[in-house]
Amino acid sequence: MRATLGVVTGALALSALAVPAAQADEVHGDTKISNVVVNGGKPVVVGATGSKTFSVSFTVTDNSGVDWAQAILYHGANIDDADSGAVANSSDGRSSCAKVNATTATCKSSYTVEAGYELINKVAGSWKVWAIAAGNDADYVQKDNAKTFQVQRLSKLTVNAAPEPVKKGKTITVTGKLSRANWETGKYAGYASQPVKLQFRKKNASTYTTVKTIKTNSTGNLSTTVKASVDGYFRYSFAGTSTTPAANAAGDFVDVK
Known part of the structure; x- marks a missing residue:
């Protein structure tokens, strides 16, 4: 049940990951994996430089008790064809499992992904959690996709x-301008052809209303016109995509005489 997965991301050769073979889901006995949570249920968002450390937790059950568990994160159709991945920060790559009762354990581990290393632009979007767990009686379960989550390029909006x-x-x-992290250059670049809402909030009001929706140009820039009516704040609002999180610009106040 052990094999070596070499993950290559473009020209970046990641360290070989020692993982159990992953042809398809397997179930031997009554071992079960459930309640997989990645980064508290939120997307993993990484800026143009630096890294992000986050946790993955899941529940394992087996009538004989839980022996061990492991989860590997990857981008691709399946783990064998992955073009990027991350193993747990533990010394052996396994999760730390805390006993809940005689048949149940909560397993958790932390992972770190870094711009320009595990992360290049093409791997932004949906990632998967490959997981395996074993009981004390040698029963085990292996899941090729125990959970799907988003890894995104940080966005900025002015x-x-x-x-x-x-x-x-x-x-x-x-x-204004909508830009997002470029993990390959370590800088922020304009996000082209994206719908962005122009919103307005009257002075002393608490909520914004949408005035119109426009698209960013080829360099991520925004420009539109409106008629002055009352004092208030204008902002741009971007709903986000699978690869890029939502963003709101800080409101810019206009004094109407």
Whole structure:
């Protein structure tokens, strides 16, 4: 049940991962894996540089008690064809399992992914949790996809409304830029052709309302016009994609005379 998975991401050769063979789901006996939670249920978001450490937890049951468990994170159709991956930060790559009762344990481990190493642009999006667990009686279960989660390139969004102050009825030009982490250059680059909402909040109001939706240009820039009516804040709001998280620009106040 042991094999070696060599994960190669473009020109980046990751360290070989020693993992059990992973052709398909296998169940031998009554061992079960459930309640898999990655990063507290939130996407794993990483900036243009640096790394992110997060946890994965799951429940294992076996009528003889739980012996050991392991989870490996990967991007690809299956773990054998993965183009990136991460093993637990433990010395042996296994999860730490805490006994709940005679038949149940909660297993948990931490993982670290780094921009430019495990992460290059093409592996943003859906990742999977490959998991295996064994009981004290040698029963075991192996799951090729115990959980799917998102690994995303951090996004940034700016806004500027001008002129300010402005006379009522005059034209306000609202500009901004949507950018996201480029894990290969270590910088932020414009996110092209994305729908972004222009929103407005009246002075002393607590919520924004959408004025219109426009798209970013080829360099991620935004520009549109509106008529000045009352004092308030303009912002851009991006809903996010599978590879990039949502973002809201900080509101820019306009004083209408």
